[in-house]
Amino acid sequence: MRWLQTALVGLLALPSAAQAAPQDPQAVNTAIRQALGHIDNSSATLGPMMGAKFMQSCADRLAVTITGVAPFEQAAVHCTSPAWTLYVSVTVDQHATIAVTTRPVAVGQTLQSADVSMQSEPVTSYAGQQVFYDADKLAGATAVMNLPAGMILTTSNIAQPLIVRAGQSVAVNIISGDVQVSLTAIATQAGRVGDTILLTNPSTGKHFTALVTPAGPVVNLAF
Numbered sequence: 001m002r003w004l005q006t007a008l009v010g011l012l013a014l015p016s017a018a019q020a021a022p023q024d025p026q027a028v029n030t031a032i033r034q035a036l037g038h039i040d041n042s043s044a045t046l047g048p049m050m051g052a053k054f055m056q057s058c059a060d061r062l063a064v065t066i067t068g069v070a071p072f073e074q075a076a077v078h079c080t081s082p083a084w085t086l087y088v089s090v091t092v093d094q095h096a097t098i099a100v101t102t103r104p105v106a107v108g109q110t111l112q113s114a115d116v117s118m119q120s121e122p123v124t125s126y127a128g129q130q131v132f133y134d135a136d137k138l139a140g141a142t143a144v145m146n147l148p149a150g151m152i153l154t155t156s157n158i159a160q161p162l163i164v165r166a167g168q169s170v171a172v173n174i175i176s177g178d179v180q181v182s183l184t185a186i187a188t189q190a191g192r193v194g195d196t197i198l199l200t201n202p203s204t205g206k207h208f209t210a211l212v213t214p215a216g217p218v219v220n221l222a223f
Contacts, residue, residue: 023055023079023086027062032075032088035064046075047089055084070094071124094123098152099132105147111138111158121152130155137193137214160192163212172199172210176221185210191217 028049036044058079065076070092077086102117109115116135131154132138138153140161147157164170164187174181183201191197191212199217200207210217 023052025049025052031062164191
């Protein structure tokens with residue numbers, strides 16, 4: 001009888017399917033970094049992967065889906081056999097060449113070419129802000145606050161020059177597919193590059209809106 005009890009204890013001690021080996025976190029790390037391989041001039045810091053030890057070792061190749069916008073993204077690591085998904089935060093250390101001040105600029109001062117230079121900066125330093133990738137687009141812009149040397153220029157600390165002034169007679173470019181025509185209108189509102197302003201057709205008295213570009217107001221009928 002004792003031999004039967006010993007045999008039962010031995011059987012109960014065998015690992016069950018639920019006690020299968022946990023997922024190797026290093027394999028998860030490798031899969032995520034392979035999925036991030038398309039990012040140039042960057043490195044990535046991955047969040048904790050302790051959740052892997054609660055997942056059963058994947059019998060298939062791990063699939064990774066990256067979502068979000070640099071520098072803060074998320075990796076969803078998928079396994080089909082057994083089925084599970086592990087989420088890992090990803091911080092991308094990516095750089096871009098953007099416009100910064102080369103010397104202090106006082107509030108209200110118009111930017112000169114000597115005030116601006118292009119410099120490589122980490123994306124994390126201006127996440128969520130609109131920056132400038134072309135120094136030429138800052139010609140005539142004014143500072144809306146005191147800017148120290150080395151300050152990243154954004155749409156919140158500089159104002160681009162007025163392209164159109166209220167009451168001004170301007171040529172408006174009308175685009176419809178491959179056809180372009182021009183008409184003269186009166187600007188009801190002032191506008192900077194990127195603004196949508198209201199204009200009036202003096203011939204009909206009708207109002208319409210146009211997007212202000214460096215070349216002047218544009219109406220694109222395709223949108």
